[in-house]
Amino acid sequence: xxxxxxxxxxxxxxxxxxxxxxxxxxxxxxxxxxxxxxxxxxxxxxxxxxxxxxxxxxxxxxxxxxxxxxxxxxxxxxxxxxxxxxxxxxxxxxxxxxxxxxxxxxxxxxxxxxxxxxxxxxxxxxxxxxxxxxxxxxxxxxxxxxxxxxxxxxxxxxxxxxxxxxxxxxxxxxxxxxxxxxxxxxxxxxxxxxxxxxxxxxxxxxxxxxxxxxxxxxxxxxxxxxxxxxxxxxxxxxxxxxxxxxxxxxxxxxxxxxxxxxxxxxxxxxxxxxxxxxxxxxxxxxxxxxxxxxxxxxxxxxxxxxxxx
Numbered sequence: 001x002x003x004x005x006x007x008x009x010x011x012x013x014x015x016x017x018x019x020x021x022x023x024x025x026x027x028x029x030x031x032x033x034x035x036x037x038x039x040x041x042x043x044x045x046x047x048x049x050x051x052x053x054x055x056x057x058x059x060x061x062x063x064x065x066x067x068x069x070x071x072x073x074x075x076x077x078x079x080x081x082x083x084x085x086x087x088x089x090x091x092x093x094x095x096x097x098x099x100x101x102x103x104x105x106x107x108x109x110x111x112x113x114x115x116x117x118x119x120x121x122x123x124x125x126x127x128x129x130x131x132x133x134x135x136x137x138x139x140x141x142x143x144x145x146x147x148x149x150x151x152x153x154x155x156x157x158x159x160x161x162x163x164x165x166x167x168x169x170x171x172x173x174x175x176x177x178x179x180x181x182x183x184x185x186x187x188x189x190x191x192x193x194x195x196x197x198x199x200x201x202x203x204x205x206x207x208x209x210x211x212x213x214x215x216x217x218x219x220x221x222x223x224x225x226x227x228x229x230x231x232x233x234x235x236x237x238x239x240x241x242x243x244x245x246x247x248x249x250x251x252x253x254x255x256x257x258x259x260x261x262x263x264x265x266x267x268x269x270x271x272x273x274x275x276x277x278x279x280x281x282x283x284x285x286x287x288x289x290x291x292x293x294x295x296x297x298x299x300x301x302x303x304x305x306x307x308x309x
Contacts, residue, residue: 034116035061036172038157042106060215062126063090064179065109066150070101073139080139085147089131089138089183092215108154110176117173131183133208140186153178203249205235206242210258214265219279223262226285228254263299266292270308277304 065088073080073088080086085107088098114126126132142150157175160168209231213223225231231254232239243254250257262284269280281292296304 034113034118036110036112036116036161036169036176038108038110038154038161040106040108040158041067045103045105060092061111061113062092062132063109063111064088064176064183065090065098066107066147066154067098067105067109068107068147069105071098071105072101073098080141082139082141085142085144085150087140087142087146087150087179087183087186089180091127091132091138108151108158110154110157112176116169117176127212129180129184130187131180138183140183146186150179150182153182199245199248202235202237202242202245206231206246206254206257209234210261214261216265216269216283219275219283221283223283223285226258228258231258259295259299263296266296266304267300267307270304277308280304 065086067082067086067088068084069082070084071082071086073082073086082098117126131138153175157172160171160175165171209225213225216223225234228242229239232242235242239254246252246254246257252260266280266284269275269283270277273280275283277292278289281289284292286292286295293303296302296307300307
């Protein structure tokens with residue numbers, strides 16, 4: 001699973017023109033704290049018809065898409081066939097991609113970083129919103145009336161971004177929040193107000209806590225929670241109870257789940273960074289390279305060096 005930065009994103013959707021991507025970057029966008037941009041799908045398809053759609057791996061930004069056309073959306077364990085209109089939300093934490101089923105596509109999508117919305121006076125924290133929670137329901141098929149509502153919001157953002165209004169980004173933040181709240185209103189009530197059992201609640205909190213440790217973005221970053229005991233203490237429960245709950249809900253032990261997630265991140269770092277094995281080992285919580293190598297070999301039957309080759 002590859003980490004796609006905003007720079008990678010722009011390089012993927014269009015070739016550099018004269019060494020710059022002026023045609024895709026609105027004037028003054030780099031003066032703004034955080035990053036926001038919006039695209040018309042019809043325009044991109046017309047301009048770069050021969051460029052394949054970029055598969056989603058793990059992105060370093062958020063994305064909201066309004067899609068009109070036949071598509072297949074794949075998000076975590078869900079596969080959804082879209083026949084007409086849909087609203088999609090993507091978070092950096094969870095892999096997803098959509099596959100157009102034909103070239104008759106229209107709609108819009110916007111990309112933004114969490115820093116962009118931090119400027120909002122609402123004090124919103126994206127990863128705390130139900131729409132961006134792991135295991136949530138981020139794809140909504142829309143009625144014609146709902147599609148008109150969403151299309152109208154995107155058109156306002158698209159128009160505003162091209163304007164010379166001094167406070168246009170403040171206005172755009174409000175439009176982004178309007179889209180987020182529209183999506184959350186489309187969620188089933190059980191998604192917004194869960195009535196989980198205590199056992200399911202513990203499992204959900206554990207998964208959320210685990211995912212918050214990733215991605216590892218610097219060799220100087222180090223996992224703060226490494227063992228089953230670490231997670232149990234953070235959740236204020238006994239480690240035996242955590243093991244019991246996860247075994248009942250997932251069929252795996254706490255250590256198994258943590259190890260699986262760490263080896264997943266190790267594979268990403270080995271394939272997608274130029275960090276040496278010692279730096280990767282340290283960032284994943286291993287004090288000795290030998291301990292990391294033994295762990296990785298046990299999980300994958302390969303040494304880190306062999307996997308990277």
